[in-house]
Amino acid sequence: MTQSTTDKDQLVLGYWAARGRAESSRLLLHYTKTPFIDKMYQMGDVPDYNRDDWLNEKYKLGLDFPNLPYLIDGDLKLTQSTAILYYLGRKYNLMGNNxxxxxxxxxxxxxxxxxxxxxxxxxxxxxxxxxxxxxxxxxxxxxxxxxxxxxxxxxxxxxxxxxxxxxxxxxxxxxxxxxxxxxxxxxxxxxxxxxxxxxxxxxxxxxxxxxxxxxxxxxVPMLLKRISESMHLKELIEENLEEWPTTGNPFYLDMLYLHYDGYSQRIIVQRLNYISDEKEKILSCIRNASINDLFIAYGYQYTQPIIENYPFPLYTRSTIQNDT
Ligand SMILES: N[C@@H](CCC(=O)N[C@@H](CS)C(=O)NCC(=O)O)C(=O)O
CATH class of the missing domain: 1.20.1050.10 (Glutathione S-transferase Yfyf (Class Pi); Chain A, domain 2)
Structure with a gap:
């Protein structure tokens, strides 16, 4: 039962405007007819996937580990989707009898x-x-x-x-x-x-x-934003290699295994996950970009290396900068 009015005792479940990692908890809350605020953050469209709607609040909610989804239940502030689901399960007696x-x-x-x-x-x-x-x-x-x-x-x-x-x-x-x-x-x-x-x-x-x-x-869409191969290729082909990286499609970086080499001050690209004629051009662009160029181009965006289709944890800008 979604409510739009704010009541300080009401549960708040925050997530992107997508089903994603929040949906099992939403199902539980609807099943138990629990009034809750289904707070949905909007993500911008191609090419920037602007996340300001969430980022403007991210560090102001008092979450120990700010992330989406989050659950606020009075003074309990939780993140991690499975912790949220199991908590709600216990609270509403849906975690079994033994x-x-x-x-x-x-x-x-x-x-x-x-x-x-x-x-x-x-x-x-x-x-x-x-x-x-x-x-x-x-x-x-x-x-x-x-x-x-x-x-x-x-x-x-x-x-x-x-x-x-x-x-x-x-x-x-x-x-x-x-x-x-x-x-x-x-x-x-x-x-x-x-x-x-x-x-x-x-x-x-x-x-x-x-x-x-x-x-x-x-x-409510199932996925956040679909990132298609054709979009990457089209944008990459249109890029002016002399000026690259200029404007931001942060997901270029998501397709790469990035390693920040503190000594040379460069991000080293070790793997690109799809085969394309443009591969060598792209690799050389990125290899030749300084870390500052990349941060100017990608701003606050995270880089998420994906190796063999397995996404590694999100690295924040400072993590990459500190090479930790
Ligand atoms: N292990 C976490 C992963 C959370 C996560 O990756 N959240 C993504 C959406 S699925 C996100 O955009 N988080 C917001 C952020 O990183 O600021 C969970 O299961 O809750």
């Missing part, structure tokens, strides 16, 4: 989260739009996961994932499996895994969630 159920809930949540992470990594990566990569994801990662979830559900004698009533695991499983089945062709696969399909349907039809799920899927 240690065994709780362990199963956590196992299922983490398993579902891992699947979603692989899906997201592909979507945000340079090959996210490639039909071949999507097909490969469906045939390998998704198939293996659906097989395992299907086997779990076929053995499970409860009405929901670990009990005869929903727990935190149901919200996480629903959201993560549902969104990981978004590529064309996934739904054909889902027909084969009837227990998973029936589970998704059961959650979708919960009277407490039915309307919310329809509304959220129609209005």
């Amino acid at each position: 240690p065994k159920q709780e362990a199963l809930i956590i196992m299922l949540c983490e398993q579902a989260y891992d699947l979603r992470l692989k899906f997201i990594t592909l979507c945000y990566g340079p090959n996210g739009n490639s039909p071949n990569e999507q097909k490969n994801f469906i045939e390998t990662t998704l198939t293996e996961n659906l097989q395992q979830f299907d086997r779990y559900f076929s053995k499970n004698k409860n009405q929901f994932a670990v009990d005869d009533r929903p727990t935190v695991a149901d919200f996480q499983l629903f959201y993560c499996i549902d969104c990981s089945c978004s590529f064309n062709g996934s739904h054909v696969l889902l027909e084969k895994y009837i227990n998973v399909k029936a589970f998704l349907q059961r959650i979708r039809e919960l009277p407490q969630l039915k309307d919310y799920i329809i509304q959220s899927q129609a209005q």
Whole structure:
């Protein structure tokens, strides 16, 4: 139940205007009919992906580890999406009835989260739009996961994932499996895994969630911003190499493994994650740019190295500067 009026006792769940890492908690709050402020921050569009809406507040909220999503519940200020989900689970008695159920809930949540992470990594990566990569994801990662979830559900004698009533695991499983089945062709696969399909349907039809799920899927995007390979290539080709880097597409940097060499004062590019005729040009541009040029071009933006499609933690400007 989203509320727009501010009441100091009301829960606040802050995240981008996307489903992303906040959605399982949103499902839980809607299921429990908890009034909460669904604070959604807007991210700007191409090419800057302006994050000011969030950055203007980021360090003013009293969060120990400022990030999105965050939850404010009175004097409790939490970040880390799974900590938020498990906290809400405990608060609303949705973490099982004993240690065994709780362990199963956590196992299922983490398993579902891992699947979603692989899906997201592909979507945000340079090959996210490639039909071949999507097909490969469906045939390998998704198939293996659906097989395992299907086997779990076929053995499970409860009405929901670990009990005869929903727990935190149901919200996480629903959201993560549902969104990981978004590529064309996934739904054909889902027909084969009837227990998973029936589970998704059961959650979708919960009277407490039915309307919310329809509304959220129609209005709130699943991903933050889609970064497509063609956009990178187009912009990179249009760049004037003499002046590069000039204007900012911060996600150029996301595709690279960057290492700040304090001695030479340069960012060393060790890997570029897609094959292109422009590769050598791009590499030489970046190699020849000083760290100051890069910071002028990319301003406050973080750089997130991705190696072999695995995103490494976000490095702040000062982390790179200090080479720590
Ligand atoms: N491990 C954290 C990751 C949080 C994270 O990476 N948040 C992204 C959005 S998914 C973000 O944009 N955070 C805002 C920031 O870095 O300032 C979690 O699960 O909550």
